[in-house]
Amino acid sequence: MNEHTTTNILVAGIGGQGVMTAAEVLAQTALSQGYDVKKTEVAGMAQRGGVVTSHVRFGPRVLSPAIPPGEADILVGFEPAEALRWCRELRPGGVAMVNTMKQEPPVVSLGLFDYPDEPVQQIRAAGIDVHAFDAGDIARKLGNFRLVNTVMLGAISRYLPFPPEVLKNQIVDRFRERKPQLVEINEQAFEAGQAADAAC
Amino acid sequence: MNAVNPLPGAERRFMSGNEAVARGAWEAGCRVAAAYPGTPSTEILEYASQYPEIYSEWSINEKVSLEVAIGASLAGSRALCAMKHVGLNVASDALMTQTLVGADGGLVIAVADDVGLSSSQNEQDSRFWGRFAHVPILEPSDAQEAYEMTKFAFTLSEKFSTPVILRMTTRICHVKGVVTPGTRTEFELPEGFRKDVGRLVMTPANARHRIPRMFEREERMRQYSEESDLNTVREGSDRRIGFIASGPTYMHVQEASPQFSVLKLGLSYPVPIERIRAFAAGVDQLVVVEEVEPILETEIKAAGIPVVGKELLPRVGELAPDVLRPAIARLLGEEPEPQTPPPAAPPAIPDTQAQPGAGLFPRPPTMCVACPHLGIYYCLSKIRKTSISGDIGCYTLGAGHPWNALDTTICMGASMGVALGLDKGRVEADRDKKIIAVIGDSTFMHMGMQGLLDITYNRGNLTVLLLDNRAVGMTGGQYNPASGRDIHGADSLRIDFPKLCEALGVKPERIHEVNPYELPNLFKVLRQETAIEDTSVVITNQPCVLVDFYKGQPAYGVDDEKCTGCGNCLDAGCPAIAVTRRETVVKPNGKEKELAFVRIDSQACTGCDLCPKTCAPDAIVPLQGFTRQ
Ligand SMILES: Cc1ncc(C[n+]2csc(CCOP(=O)(O)OP(=O)(O)O)c2C)c(N)n1
Numbered sequence: 001m002n003e004h005t006t007t008n009i010l011v012a013g014i015g016g017q018g019v020m021t022a023a024e025v026l027a028q029t030a031l032s033q034g035y036d037v038k039k040t041e042v043a044g045m046a047q048r049g050g051v052v053t054s055h056v057r058f059g060p061r062v063l064s065p066a067i068p069p070g071e072a073d074i075l076v077g078f079e080p081a082e083a084l085r086w087c088r089e090l091r092p093g094g095v096a097m098v099n100t101m102k103q104e105p106p107v108v109s110l111g112l113f114d115y116p117d118e119p120v121q122q123i124r125a126a127g128i129d130v131h132a133f134d135a136g137d138i139a140r141k142l143g144n145f146r147l148v149n150t151v152m153l154g155a156i157s158r159y160l161p162f163p164p165e166v167l168k169n170q171i172v173d174r175f176r177e178r179k180p181q182l183v184e185i186n187e188q189a190f191e192a193g194q195a196a197d198a199a200c
Numbered sequence: 201m202n203a204v205n206p207l208p209g210a211e212r213r214f215m216s217g218n219e220a221v222a223r224g225a226w227e228a229g230c231r232v233a234a235a236y237p238g239t240p241s242t243e244i245l246e247y248a249s250q251y252p253e254i255y256s257e258w259s260i261n262e263k264v265s266l267e268v269a270i271g272a273s274l275a276g277s278r279a280l281c282a283m284k285h286v287g288l289n290v291a292s293d294a295l296m297t298q299t300l301v302g303a304d305g306g307l308v309i310a311v312a313d314d315v316g317l318s319s320s321q322n323e324q325d326s327r328f329w330g331r332f333a334h335v336p337i338l339e340p341s342d343a344q345e346a347y348e349m350t351k352f353a354f355t356l357s358e359k360f361s362t363p364v365i366l367r368m369t370t371r372i373c374h375v376k377g378v379v380t381p382g383t384r385t386e387f388e389l390p391e392g393f394r395k396d397v398g399r400l401v402m403t404p405a406n407a408r409h410r411i412p413r414m415f416e417r418e419e420r421m422r423q424y425s426e427e428s429d430l431n432t433v434r435e436g437s438d439r440r441i442g443f444i445a446s447g448p449t450y451m452h453v454q455e456a457s458p459q460f461s462v463l464k465l466g467l468s469y470p471v472p473i474e475r476i477r478a479f480a481a482g483v484d485q486l487v488v489v490e491e492v493e494p495i496l497e498t499e500i501k502a503a504g505i506p507v508v509g510k511e512l513l514p515r516v517g518e519l520a521p522d523v524l525r526p527a528i529a530r531l532l533g534e535e536p537e538p539q540t541p542p543p544a545a546p547p548a549i550p551d552t553q554a555q556p557g558a559g560l561f562p563r564p565p566t567m568c569v570a571c572p573h574l575g576i577y578y579c580l581s582k583i584r585k586t587s588i589s590g591d592i593g594c595y596t597l598g599a600g601h602p603w604n605a606l607d608t609t610i611c612m613g614a615s616m617g618v619a620l621g622l623d624k625g626r627v628e629a630d631r632d633k634k635i636i637a638v639i640g641d642s643t644f645m646h647m648g649m650q651g652l653l654d655i656t657y658n659r660g661n662l663t664v665l666l667l668d669n670r671a672v673g674m675t676g677g678q679y680n681p682a683s684g685r686d687i688h689g690a691d692s693l694r695i696d697f698p699k700l701c702e703a704l705g706v707k708p709e710r711i712h713e714v715n716p717y718e719l720p721n722l723f724k725v726l727r728q729e730t731a732i733e734d735t736s737v738v739i740t741n742q743p744c745v746l747v748d749f750y751k752g753q754p755a756y757g758v759d760d761e762k763c764t765g766c767g768n769c770l771d772a773g774c775p776a777i778a779v780t781r782r783e784t785v786v787k788p789n790g791k792e793k794e795l796a797f798v799r800i801d802s803q804a805c806t807g808c809d810l811c812p813k814t815c816a817p818d819a820i821v822p823l824q825g826f827t828r829q
Binding site for chain 2: 027042050062069085107110
């Protein structure tokens with residue numbers, strides 16, 4: 001990533017998974033590094049179990065808030081089928097970080113649609129640099145499902161134009177203010193995400 | 201690093217456009233803010249209510265919110281009301297006459313257009329209201345401008361004694377950006393409310409005299425707009441095109457084609473037509489980039505200035521850079537650049553898929569796990585020969601799978617009048633149809649109460665289902681008079697719906713309160729009331745799962761030994777129930793039957809106890825020793 005241009009991060013998942021929080025943390029971190037930052041939010045109805053995406057853009061000056069199609073540098077996919085849905089938004093050479101834990105929507109449960117076979121492999125087959133692991137499992141083993149968020153942020157931390165520690169400190173500071181008892185476990189989750197990416 | 205460095209001492213805050221509006225209003229000394237929730241405007245009041253200096257309220261509809269703001273302005277305070285685009289339809293009756301009266305304390309109406317229909321029933325263009333009501337329109341293009349323009353809007357309102365419309369769109373409301381805020385300056389008109397019957401009492405005789413003043417005011421504002429520094433040119437290097445842009449399109453055109461000049465209209469009505477004429481003279485082709493309607497285009501053309509607009513650009517949805525780039529290339533006769541560059545190594549994509557992810561299932565919003573509406577739709581989907589007029593709220597999802605139990609949706613409150621019309625207009629073929637109206641508590645109080653009175657007065661033969669979940673679920677669970685809480689969460693009036701319905705003319709014996717999780721009783725009451733030729737109201741009494749007073753119970757699970765795969769529980773439509781395995785069996789009569797075996801997501805299940813009542817073999821049971829993470 002060139003530091004004179006805009007960095008584009010697309011976070012995608014399902015309402016209630018923490019997509020917005022992950023995007024907020026990334027945006028705040030970029031802000032702390034002196035960048036101009038824009039981030040889209042999705043609210044209301046779209047949050048209920050529907051697809052949720054947040055665009056985070058930062059650089060010397062950000063104009064349009066939406067990442068143009070095919071120009072995302074990083075896709076943070078909180079769910080494999082959602083990662084497949086949005087992977088075409090990546091630029092050539094972009095990175096897809098995917099949580100492999102599936103969440104089937106009611107339309108699949110009701111038998112109206114099928115869940116795709118091997119979504120991660122379909123992304124890879126499209127020539128995309130995909131890093132996939134079960135962040136849900138890591139979070140559960142750490143004892144709190146909500147840690148998926150921090151695990152995913154740890155996993156993408158080395159692809160950002162600032163050191164991983166900066167992102168980690170942002171998360172830690174956030175919890176120190178609001179829920180100090182969760183600082184340590186979030187540090188562990190972040191590191192587990194880093195390790196999972198390294199092992200991909 | 202080539203990054204923007206904050207000015208020394210200035211604080212950089214990261215805010216959405218909605219938060220920035222609240223901040224701007226607060227700094228301007230605003231003392232009264234009122235709104236009815238609606239995406240994408242809702243958070244404006246949520247943020248405003250956090251400032252103790254501002255009296256904030258959730259009004260029961262947009263018309264009332266505007267009237268409250270009008271009263272506050274006349275009382276000598278600066279006042280804000282906020283709403284989504286369709287809200288101004290509701291409030292327009294007040295606007296169209298208040299424009300004759302004007303404003304004392306600054307009167308600002310923040311209206312959020314849902315360009316792209318992320319969460320609305322239509323995509324109308326609020327800029328028309330400026331023309332219709334002869335009031336100015338400000339259009340911010342990002343959060344910083346939303347903050348600055350809101351602050352300025354109060355001054356503008358007082359300068360010309362006019363309501364001011366701050367026109368936002370989803371891309372302004374729901375995009376966070378960097379804002380450098382300032383401090384609050386208190387404001388009040390020292391003389392307070394000034395009695396002035398000729399100006400404030402709009403009888404025909406008085407109003408007649410105000411109309412020429414309104415036109416004269418508009419003319420002065422036109423002059424002002426010509427000179428305002430909210431309307432500025434950003435010079436480009438290439439003279440082949442000059443853009444006119446306002447709101448989010450100002451950012452989109454700069455991103456798509458930075459080489460061309462842009463005339464940015466921050467004060468977009470009254471249109472600074474001479475500025476546009478001068479700008480047009482300096483470029484080969486003038487292109488107006490406006491989302492939704494060709495309003496500026498029509499007015500620019502009427503002024504005799506050649507301009508390209510909607511023959512090039514779509515009339516629906518956002519004009520984002522990816523829409524603009526190919527259109528501009530076409531205009532210049534250039535080959536458009538390929539939109540999505542093909543991936544580096546041409547991949548062997550499995551199957552016949554053109555692109556990765558093509559043909560993937562949709563993931564539309566769903567009702568929440570344990571939503572109290574689920575039981576209602578489970579019943580409605582099983583009752584035959586119905587016409588069901590619906591309304592706007594989470595329960596509109598009842599039109600979809602698996603229930604298919606809602607037949608109309610128009611605007612808030614319409615379920616009432618439409619039901620009466622379905623009853624009175626029924627033809628012979630529909631003689632036995634049961635007419636049912638479904639409406640939520642917030643929608644009922646917004647615009648439904650009047651409709652119910654119309655039904656009782658005119659002896660409607662229909663059943664109203666009033667789904668009282670004690671919150672505005674659709675927009676995120678805001679409080680309302682059904683919650684018994686005010687905007688701050690403090691105790692307040694809790695409306696008594698049975699009494700209200702009785703007062704509106706429904707016979708007491710035709711009013712029933714039901715628990716929507718108790719299926720057998722729900723069925724019984726619905727069957728009974730739809731069979732009676734009279735107006736009945738069935739009121740549900742369990743809260744939305746999003747409100748803080750909702751109490752979950754231990755989760756349920758499926759006993760695999762007992763599950764017969766009948767799939768009946770799936771008809772409830774709870775997203776916590778998922779199919780694990782499907783099977784086709786041949787019944788003794790030779791017919792094939794699809795079986796679906798299920799499991800329950802115990803982390804999501806709140807133990808609402810609805811689905812066990814759909815399960816004949818009693819396979820859905822409370823989980824033993826369960827802990828929720
Ligand atoms: C005029 C207007 N104002 C606001 C909205 C946004 N909106 C849609 S539904 C709704 C209220 C839903 O509340 P309720 O009727 O209680 O049903 P629930 O969603 O809680 O089931 C609101 C505020 C709208 N569509 N139209």
